[in-house]
Amino acid sequence: MQQTAKQTSDEQQMGHLQIVGDFVEGQQRVLTEGALGFLQSLCDEFAAEVPTMLEQRRMRQRQIDAGQLPDFLADTAEIRQGDWKIRGIPADLQDRRVEITGPVDRKMVINALNAGVKVFMADFEDSLAPSWTKLVEGHVNLQDAVRGEIAYTAPESGKHYKLNDNPAVLVARVRGLHLPENHVLHHGKPIPGCLFDFALYFYHNYRQLLAKGSGPYFYVPKLESHIEARWWAKVFAFAEERFCLQPGTIKCTCLIETLPAVFVMDEILYELRSNIVALNCGRWDYIFSYIKTLRNHPDRVLPDRQQVTMEKPFLSAYSRLLIKTCHKRGALAMGGMAAFIPAKDPEANAKVLQKVTGDKELEARNGHDGTWIAHPGLAQTALGVFDGFIGCGPNQLHITRDVDAPILASELLAPCEGERTEEGMRLNIRIALQYIEAWISGNGCVPIYGLMEDAATAEISRTSIWQWIRHEKSLTNGKLVTKALFRQMLTEELSNVKDEVGTERFSSGQFIRAASLLEEITTSDELVDFLTLPGYRLLTE
């Protein structure tokens, strides 16, 4: 269904912007004339640069495919050597020792804000399958949350949810540059999804946020270069100027979760120095990006996913360099997500908490200023660890890691030791299959075998197999990984998944479609950039 007559006339006033999504309850509160006018000016100014930046990514990738390895850039050495700092960190972002993350569903938003942690990262990205309905509802939910007016009654239990005193500080994560928003057209073409997310959250909430001593805060994901950071700096400056705000009112945290970005962390901080407050180790996308970027390098093939832990040299170098770089510039260095989620069985849960403790201790000891949790049941564990390191001071900015020898490109790119097993390959297939099924059905974050799975973790599972096929790797039992072996295992694992989820869930779900997408992207000769791109076609058709 297209928009109503009233909305169509609004569209015409918006000039080149057209909404083609179905009507969503509550949309009149977020798709307002003012918000769409702002979105249109952002698109007028900035949308045309996005395809150019994406093409620059492809050009860099062609060089790496041809044998060149990523490295620190010669022409930005002055920025790395210069003595400069970011503009500053607002009071309510000084202490970010534990941040909970989660998609923007109404109940989750309330539970996350009430989780007793410092920050809630409201996610339009890795954990959200961006259907039009979820996006629009997500913006309505955040609007209510910012105003302290969010409430929810669960239809199945009648349980009522409302905000406690002292909710977490809200930070919205927008989509990556690669994802279009097909339901809003600019000159007839889908707009960049990130501009939609940014415009709506900013426009509807900046006044209320500033009035209560907070601000419009964003997480920016999946950057691959400082040129992309420069683009965001221009977007932020444009928004600040348009609404007569002091430069630097908008604050962002950039995820360093691609291999190219780790080589330009100083440059990203520099480009965004008015607006940036932190970098974050988005480890799952980073591992995915290591596979993707080094796809053509047979000496950099990763082992089973479970073996690629933060202790591995290439990931340890990444965490330590991020901390050193941030703290030198006065920015916070956020840690990442342990994918373990609480188990119902107390004995199993004790093991989960032990693993999470180990993971958080490593981050805190390295000098991170805070970390992420995927579930409220992990809040006390993560807080306990970071309280032990940070105490009553707000962060660990004083840890400069000056004792470290310079961290070299070779350490960031170090091959990762470990085994490739048949069990690991089959597990990758079952995870990718179930995750894709959830995603194309509109659910971007699901528990699978005791772990949180989202777009980033699932990417690792499916690209690992692609990489093993591409480089003709053998499993520990001697089997050569080929397209034929993968297809055979996919058929078998599809049947195993059917047994696990039950016939009813299997036949009402989209497992066959998911299997066919997984087959297509795993056996294609060219590595598909993001599973969410073909996934988005299925989600929105």
Ligand SMILES: CC(=O)SCCNC(=O)CCNC(=O)[C@H](O)C(C)(C)COP(=O)(O)OP(=O)(O)OC[C@H]1O[C@@H](n2cnc3c(N)ncnc32)[C@H](O)[C@@H]1OP(=O)(O)O
């Ligand atoms: C790589 C990255 O990008 S990481 C960042 C993106 N990923 C995320 O944000 C993960 C978010 N986490 C989640 O979505 C969920 O925790 C899942 C899917 C992993 C597990 O979900 P479930 O199995 O439903 O969790 P479970 O049944 O244990 O939930 C118990 C309660 O905790 C709540 N809860 C669970 N996770 C969260 C969360 N992240 N935020 C807020 N509340 C949460 C549930 O809503 C539920 O509330 P209720 O008791 O009032 O009904």
Ligand SMILES: O=CC(=O)O
């Ligand atoms: O976004 C976080 C990640 O680990 O990926």
Ligand SMILES: [Mg+2]
């Ligand atoms: Mg990510």
